[in-house]
Amino acid sequence: MTLDPGKAGEQRRDLAAALKDLRRASGLSGERLAVRCGMSQSKISRIETGKTLATVVDVQQIVTALGIDDALAEELLDLASMANAEYEDVRASVRRGLHVRQRELAALESSARHIRYFLPAMPSGLLQTPEYMRTAMSPPIDPAEGIVSRTIALKLERQAVLYDESKRFDFLLTESAARWKLCAPAVMAVQLDRIASVSRLPNVNIGIIPLSAQVADVPFHTFTVYEEKLVTIELFTGRLVLRDPKDVDHYRRLFDFFHGESQTGGNARVLLERWSEDFRSSSQDSPDKPMRELE
Numbered sequence: 001m002t003l004d005p006g007k008a009g010e011q012r013r014d015l016a017a018a019l020k021d022l023r024r025a026s027g028l029s030g031e032r033l034a035v036r037c038g039m040s041q042s043k044i045s046r047i048e049t050g051k052t053l054a055t056v057v058d059v060q061q062i063v064t065a066l067g068i069d070d071a072l073a074e075e076l077l078d079l080a081s082m083a084n085a086e087y088e089d090v091r092a093s094v095r096r097g098l099h100v101r102q103r104e105l106a107a108l109e110s111s112a113r114h115i116r117y118f119l120p121a122m123p124s125g126l127l128q129t130p131e132y133m134r135t136a137m138s139p140p141i142d143p144a145e146g147i148v149s150r151t152i153a154l155k156l157e158r159q160a161v162l163y164d165e166s167k168r169f170d171f172l173l174t175e176s177a178a179r180w181k182l183c184a185p186a187v188m189a190v191q192l193d194r195i196a197s198v199s200r201l202p203n204v205n206i207g208i209i210p211l212s213a214q215v216a217d218v219p220f221h222t223f224t225v226y227e228e229k230l231v232t233i234e235l236f237t238g239r240l241v242l243r244d245p246k247d248v249d250h251y252r253r254l255f256d257f258f259h260g261e262s263q264t265g266g267n268a269r270v271l272l273e274r275w276s277e278d279f280r281s282s283s284q285d286s287p288d289k290p291m292r293e294l295e
Helices: 005-026 030-037 041-049 056-066 070-083 090-096 098-111 130-136 145-163 175-179 185-198 245-259 265-285
Strands: 085-089 114-119 168-174 204-209 222-226 230-234 238-242
Touching: 005 030, 005 041, 005 056, 005 070, 030 041, 030 056, 041 056, 056 070, 056 245, 070 085, 098 145, 114 245, 130 145, 130 185, 168 175, 168 185, 168 245, 175 185, 175 204, 175 265, 185 204, 185 265, 204 265, 222 245, 230 245, 238 245
Parallel strands: 114 168, 168 204
Antiparallel strands: 085 238, 114 222, 222 230, 230 238
16 A cells, blocks of 8 residues: 555545445444444444544554454554645645645644644744744745735734733754854844743743753654644645644654753743854854855
């Protein structure tokens, strides 16, 4: 079986149909299967009609109850794993419009009560200043001024969610993410000030993993955990969304591991303020100048 995250919708339909066909072939009613699985009959019905996406755990319970052979069970479990994943490439996102992406993020942030952001490369949009945002929106994003300005406005609008004290936000950055010189030193100084300022909100926790820390794992990529619901993973070419509870739990534990290696609260602010002053000194001592052509 060839599994493609870009075909998640098709895989979900295939999974629902396969589970329904196997249940019928076994001679079991939906009610009897539900009893064997410890599920409600209505959940079995929703899974078979595609109204509810079966998780890997759901499929494991069903194939065990049906006595499916190991080879077919493994194939169905693989299908369930991929059906619980979605992939959107960056070109598709640009075609749909950057404003659509911003509204999708705003909806996720609005619906979740606890969000964990693991940021090994750069600060999240919720932490960015307008100047930093503008530089961060590099190709393949359309540089047309209207599109950029509209997207920045929507990003800034999203930041209001940070002041909702019914929600909890955990941002975990590596030193590299905080100090990567994406912009001019003066802009970087203000960006670090912004992160330090947000860290003082009562419902926001900022963690910094300094390069001096010895960490027994590698921060491969950016990810965000929305409660126990889903995980989004940012790649160069697009975004992967995982919904299976096992995947979500894995990333929650991974976040907790890295968080245990971080500096938080006042210690994190000390680092951010020191790096901000370094950028200010750099800006004053040696302002950016255009590079001369090689002779």
